[in-house]
Amino acid sequence: MLKTVDVYINNVKQCYNPSSYIKNETTLVPMKAIFVSLGATVTYDNATKKVTAYKDIKKVVIGVGNKNAYVTSNGVTTTIKLNHAAEIYKGTxxxxxxxxSEALGADITFDDAVFITTK
Known part of the structure; x- marks a missing residue:
């Protein structure tokens, strides 16, 4: 059984479907909803199962099932090792x-819920 968790962005509770949940000590949220909530545009390539998001000068790429993610800023790409790979849950x-949150320049804290503060 997955434990659901509330997510707040700038103190506004987010209503995601499906709900955010904790799995293997990692909080997972619906990809499109979180990127849009943080002001990014997002695309999904079904053939490669890769999510690409753009915000300002940053590009973020995450592959479903892959523990490596990539952040490109000012023409420099950095590989980030994830604790948990992106996954499909209830078709999302x-x-x-x-x-x-951190890739898009926001601060994040955990206290029985997730609190994200954009800069």
């Missing part, structure tokens, strides 16, 4: 909330 791509 779920991604690690800490990685997504």
């Amino acid at each position: 791509t779920m991604v690690p909330v800490r990685f997504v």
